[in-house]
Amino acid sequence: MNKPFNPSASLPDGNGMFGSFGGRFVAETLMPLINELRDEYAAAKHDPEFQQELAYFQTDYVGRPSPLYFAERLTEHFGGAKIYLKREELNHTGAHKINNCIGQVLLAKRMGKKRIIAETGAGMHGVATATVAARFGLECVIYMGTTDIERQQPNVFRMKLLGAKVIPVTSGTGTLKDAMNEALRDWVTNIDDTFYIIGTVAGPHPYPAMVRDFQAVIGHETRRQMQEKEGRLPDSLVACIGGGSNAMGLFHPFLEDESVQMVGVEAGGKGVSTGKHAASLNGGAPGVLHGNRTYLLQNEDGQIIDAHSISAGLDYPGIGPEHAWLHEQGRVEYVSATDEEALEAFQICCREEGIIPALETAHALAEVAKRAPKLPHDHLMVVNLSGRGDKDMMSVAHYLGEKFQ
Amino acid sequence: MKTDSRLASRFAALKAENRPGLVSYVTAGDPDMATSQRILNGLPDAGVDIIELGMPFSDPMADGPAIQKAALRALEGGQTQAKTLEMVRRFREEYATTPIVLMGYYNPIFCYGVERFLEDAAQAGVDGLIVVDLPPEHDDEICQPAARHGIDFIRLATPTTDAKRLPTVLANASGFIYYVSVAGVTGAGAATPESIERAVGDLKRHTQLPIGVGFGIRTPEQAASIGRFSDAVVVGSALVDCIEQANTGEEAVAKVHGLVRELSRSVRNCREEVSEPQVS
Numbered sequence: 015m016n017k018p019f020n021p022s023a024s025l026p027d028g029n030g031m032f033g034s035f036g037g038r039f040v041a042e043t044l045m046p047l048i049n050e051l052r053d054e055y056a057a058a059k060h061d062p063e064f065q066q067e068l069a070y071f072q073t074d075y076v077g078r079p080s081p082l083y084f085a086e087r088l089t090e091h092f093g094g095a096k097i098y099l100k101r102e103e104l105n106h107t108g109a110h111k112i113n114n115c116i117g118q119v120l121l122a123k124r125m126g127k128k129r130i131i132a133e134t135g136a137g138m139h140g141v142a143t144a145t146v147a148a149r150f151g152l153e154c155v156i157y158m159g160t161t162d163i164e165r166q167q168p169n170v171f172r173m174k175l176l177g178a179k180v181i182p183v184t185s186g187t188g189t190l191k192d193a194m195n196e197a198l199r200d201w202v203t204n205i206d207d208t209f210y211i212i213g214t215v216a217g218p219h220p221y222p223a224m225v226r227d228f229q230a231v232i233g234h235e236t237r238r239q240m241q242e243k244e245g246r247l248p249d250s251l252v253a254c255i256g257g258g259s260n261a262m263g264l265f266h267p268f269l270e271d272e273s274v275q276m277v278g279v280e281a282g283g284k285g286v287s288t289g290k291h292a293a294s295l296n297g298g299a300p301g302v303l304h305g306n307r308t309y310l311l312q313n314e315d316g317q318i319i320d321a322h323s324i325s326a327g328l329d330y331p332g333i334g335p336e337h338a339w340l341h342e343q344g345r346v347e348y349v350s351a352t353d354e355e356a357l358e359a360f361q362i363c364c365r366e367e368g369i370i371p372a373l374e375t376a377h378a379l380a381e382v383a384k385r386a387p388k389l390p391h392d393h394l395m396v397v398n399l400s401g402r403g404d405k406d407m408m409s410v411a412h413y414l415g416e417k418f419q
Numbered sequence: 420m421k422t423d424s425r426l427a428s429r430f431a432a433l434k435a436e437n438r439p440g441l442v443s444y445v446t447a448g449d450p451d452m453a454t455s456q457r458i459l460n461g462l463p464d465a466g467v468d469i470i471e472l473g474m475p476f477s478d479p480m481a482d483g484p485a486i487q488k489a490a491l492r493a494l495e496g497g498q499t500q501a502k503t504l505e506m507v508r509r510f511r512e513e514y515a516t517t518p519i520v521l522m523g524y525y526n527p528i529f530c531y532g533v534e535r536f537l538e539d540a541a542q543a544g545v546d547g548l549i550v551v552d553l554p555p556e557h558d559d560e561i562c563q564p565a566a567r568h569g570i571d572f573i574r575l576a577t578p579t580t581d582a583k584r585l586p587t588v589l590a591n592a593s594g595f596i597y598y599v600s601v602a603g604v605t606g607a608g609a610a611t612p613e614s615i616e617r618a619v620g621d622l623k624r625h626t627q628l629p630i631g632v633g634f635g636i637r638t639p640e641q642a643a644s645i646g647r648f649s650d651a652v653v654v655g656s657a658l659v660d661c662i663e664q665a666n667t668g669e670e671a672v673a674k675v676h677g678l679v680r681e682l683s684r685s686v687r688n689c690r691e692e693v694s695e696p697q698v699s
Contacts, residue, residue: 038556317527
């Protein structure tokens, strides 16, 4: 049971803190840039013209609102809770990522920036960024770890087709955190013309709040759609968490509704007890990385440990600071699903609903598999179907022992 | 500025000699702790005036490839925060006056425990700290507690630090101001001496603290051209490259000290040469 929670719409505070998490832990060179971004975003947020433009692109370019779909067959399969899928995978580019990218690119345009950079793990944020950069005629550079390039080939090709330059990152283990280091190094070197589109609710202030606000369209729509379909609020919300942007987008508009349970699902990899996982809240400790204080996977000397997950998009040793705060507040329950559980749920969703989910999303579905059967038929559960799984075909085939000819 | 600190005494002595100080950077534990200790303990005799010792971190977001690799070599060699402090302690057994500034990122200190770290650092003989990812907005994390332990918190000023922001940057600064001469990562290309001189002049109008200049300074010639108008020049990546290129620990020690001797000669004479005619 979630304990009573007194949310504050004013968080983060002026220093970008959510309690003791968040902040602006960046090199001095970047401070004037992120402060300028904070001020510009604050102005844009209350500018009707900016909001109108954002709404236009969300509707006609992204394809919003995304449907809230009653998953009848999944509901029957698990035999308990009434399961709804928030179909973010139907957005242009196939995931929730573009909700944020379209917002940030409009901000970049407003600030007169000519060059867009981004980090990507699974490639979905990279594709979404390359897409909006193409749409607005901006130069685009995407940093991607070499390990991820190997396991997400289709997305690498998509980015290139969209005109982006994909720079392979070899440092560290060549995954998402290394790509983020490299993007920050690019930004500190190209301060005048470059806008850094961070893909999740992490990084220095104002990113966690800004990305949350752009993604909150997911939760706002869900609220309205559930009212239309069931005449009431959902009972629980389930979403997967890497950095945590799709989860934050769904959860945030419901934080003040005490009756709504929220469950964030981290990547448990081979199991949290094995040390080979990406579950920062369930298997990490507070620390400072990439501009914010949050829960991190780290050793006893404060060195960051590489995350492990079957899903490239969850393969990150940190989590957005607001999630760290909600975890400590007890408002959101954070659990984990292993690679194996995610693969199992992935296949169930394919066969029962005819929807191929992203491997990231399959972690949320794995939690549904554990939770839904024990719940009554009138329990309304919303799962954020954050992305589609086309990009994961090769990985899944490999794990299932299939061979493509 | 405290007048009884090693940093203050060293800068006063440099001023009396009318020459800039040479600040060297190497990463603690690179390529291993024993070799790194030998490099460290030989720096004063090779001509270093102030020592910056890097605390290795797995994710050095403000560093270029040279110092990234140095950090990884050190960590693979088993370097820890405790071992880095132990190196300072051993250095202090031999050298009482050369200031040591530890440079790095916040997380290893946060994880060690800020109070415990400051206590152990002060006891080991650390004079100052540069924590790259702690801007003035987070002064309550280490900057202010460090003052209570008698440890200077050296602030970075950069080409993006404009007139509006400068007072914020200088507010709680101590020891010296480290002017990051290029917007970029360590080891990146250098700015022109003219633009750096302008920036240092601007800083001098706002602070009494000495100004050290770093980022992109690799050669004795560059060090001399910057040393003519700054209180200290910092050389890092070029020294770290010496360690990477060495085949043995012995060779690493010799190469680093060799380059330091050249740099030292150059900065010691740079203000005398200034009026001499240019020879091509």
